[in-house]
Amino acid sequence: MVARARSEERRAEILRAALEVIAERGYRGASLGAVAERVGLTQQGLLHYFPTKEALLVAVLEERDQWDAVPARTWRLDLLTSLVEYNAMRPGIVQTFSALLGESVTESHPAREYFTARYAAVRPSMATVLRAEYGDRLPSGLTPEQAAPLLVAVMDGLQYQWLLDPEAVDMATAFRNFLTLLEGPSATG
Amino acid sequence: MVARARSEERRAEILRAALEVIAERGYRGASLGAVAERVGLTQQGLLHYFPTKEALLVAVLEERDQWDAVPARTWRLDLLTSLVEYNAMRPGIVQTFSALLGESVTESHPAREYFTARYAAVRPSMATVLRAEYGDRLPSGLTPEQAAPLLVAVMDGLQYQWLLDPEAVDMATAFRNFLTLLEGPSATG
Incomplete structure (x- = not known):
C-alpha cells in the first residue's frame, strides 16, 4: 500500500x-x-x-x-466566460489541448478515446447549464440540447483562431459576443 | 516553357x-x-x-x-449550409484540415502560415456575407465583424465533434441551428 x-x-x-x-x-x-x-x-x-x-x-x-x-449544478454561463478569460492566460495548456484534439481525429490515435468521451460528457453538461439559464427553450427557440454542441464548438474554434493570431482574436470578448447571440435581441435592444 | x-x-x-x-x-x-x-x-x-x-x-x-x-459577392449564408453538408460527405479532407489545423498551432509548424493567412482572409469574407444578409447589425445587435469569428469557430469546432463521433453530431443540422441563433427569435417564433 x-x-x-x-x-x-x-x-x-x-x-x-x-x-x-x-x-x-x-x-x-x-x-x-x-x-x-x-x-x-x-x-x-x-x-x-x-x-x-x-x-x-x-x-x-x-x-x-x-x-x-465545477459541480454540474453550480455551473453558470458567466462562469464559462471566466473560464475562457482564464484560458487566455495559459496558452501552453490551450495549445496542448488544441494540438492533441487535432491529432485525435486521425486513425487510432491514443488521444481519440479521451476526446470522444470528453465531448460525450461536455455536451450534456453544457445543456444542463443552458437549461438552468433559459429553461426548455432559448430565446432563439433552440433547445438546450441543440445549443450545447454550438457552445462547445465556439469555445474550441475560437482557441484555434486565437492561438494562430492572438492579436487578431480576443477570445473572451468573442465568447461574450456568442452569449449575446444566445440571449437574442431582447437582451441587447 | x-x-x-x-x-x-x-x-x-x-x-x-x-x-x-x-x-x-x-x-x-x-x-x-x-x-x-x-x-x-x-x-x-x-x-x-x-x-x-x-x-x-x-x-x-x-x-x-x-x-x-465562391466569388465574395455571391456567397450567401444558405450556401454555407450546403458547404457544411458537402463536407459531411468528404470526411477524409475534413480530417486532413482538422488534423493539420491542430498541428499548426504548435511552434514553427509548416502549416501555421497557411492557417493564419486563411483565417485572416476568411473572417472578413464571412463578415461580408453577414453584412449582405443583415446590414450593419444582426438581429442580436452584433456587428458582422463580431459575428464572423463565431461563424468560423462553429464550423471548425463542429468538425472536431463530428469526426470524433459522427453518430452523435449531425454537422449540417447543428450548423442550421447556429443560423437560427443568428436570426434570433423573430425568425423562429
Missing part, C-alpha cells in the same frame, strides 16, 4: 512537472526527456509511468479537467 | 492523387510513399515537388480552397 501511495505521488509530481514544461516550452518542447529531467528520473524511469508523450499529455488534460471541474 | 507547363501538370496530378489517397486511407494513410506510388514516381521524385508530407497536405488544402471558392 505504501508503494502504491508513493507511485501515485510520483505520478502527480510528473504531471505537475509536465504542466510546467508545457507552460515554459509549449507543446513541442514538452518532450518526455524534458519532463523526466525536471523530476529527476531517467527517460526510462518516466516510461514506467507514461509509455508515450501522448499518454502523458492526455493525463495532463485529464488532470486539468479535474482542477477545472 | 514546355518543361514548366509539364511540371505544373505533374504537380496538379500529384495533388489529385493525394486527394484520392486521403479519401481512401485518411490522414495517416496519406504518406508520401503512397502518393508517389499512385502517380508512378519514386518517393525521391515526389520530394522534388513537395519536400514534406505537411507541404503536400497544405498544397492539397490550398487546392481545395480554390475549388470551393
Whole structure:
C-alpha cells in the first residue's frame, strides 16, 4: 500500500512537472526527456509511468479537467466566460489541448478515446447549464440540447483562431459576443 | 516553357492523387510513399515537388480552397449550409484540415502560415456575407465583424465533434441551428 501511495505521488509530481514544461516550452518542447529531467528520473524511469508523450499529455488534460471541474449544478454561463478569460492566460495548456484534439481525429490515435468521451460528457453538461439559464427553450427557440454542441464548438474554434493570431482574436470578448447571440435581441435592444 | 507547363501538370496530378489517397486511407494513410506510388514516381521524385508530407497536405488544402471558392459577392449564408453538408460527405479532407489545423498551432509548424493567412482572409469574407444578409447589425445587435469569428469557430469546432463521433453530431443540422441563433427569435417564433 505504501508503494502504491508513493507511485501515485510520483505520478502527480510528473504531471505537475509536465504542466510546467508545457507552460515554459509549449507543446513541442514538452518532450518526455524534458519532463523526466525536471523530476529527476531517467527517460526510462518516466516510461514506467507514461509509455508515450501522448499518454502523458492526455493525463495532463485529464488532470486539468479535474482542477477545472465545477459541480454540474453550480455551473453558470458567466462562469464559462471566466473560464475562457482564464484560458487566455495559459496558452501552453490551450495549445496542448488544441494540438492533441487535432491529432485525435486521425486513425487510432491514443488521444481519440479521451476526446470522444470528453465531448460525450461536455455536451450534456453544457445543456444542463443552458437549461438552468433559459429553461426548455432559448430565446432563439433552440433547445438546450441543440445549443450545447454550438457552445462547445465556439469555445474550441475560437482557441484555434486565437492561438494562430492572438492579436487578431480576443477570445473572451468573442465568447461574450456568442452569449449575446444566445440571449437574442431582447437582451441587447 | 514546355518543361514548366509539364511540371505544373505533374504537380496538379500529384495533388489529385493525394486527394484520392486521403479519401481512401485518411490522414495517416496519406504518406508520401503512397502518393508517389499512385502517380508512378519514386518517393525521391515526389520530394522534388513537395519536400514534406505537411507541404503536400497544405498544397492539397490550398487546392481545395480554390475549388470551393465562391466569388465574395455571391456567397450567401444558405450556401454555407450546403458547404457544411458537402463536407459531411468528404470526411477524409475534413480530417486532413482538422488534423493539420491542430498541428499548426504548435511552434514553427509548416502549416501555421497557411492557417493564419486563411483565417485572416476568411473572417472578413464571412463578415461580408453577414453584412449582405443583415446590414450593419444582426438581429442580436452584433456587428458582422463580431459575428464572423463565431461563424468560423462553429464550423471548425463542429468538425472536431463530428469526426470524433459522427453518430452523435449531425454537422449540417447543428450548423442550421447556429443560423437560427443568428436570426434570433423573430425568425423562429
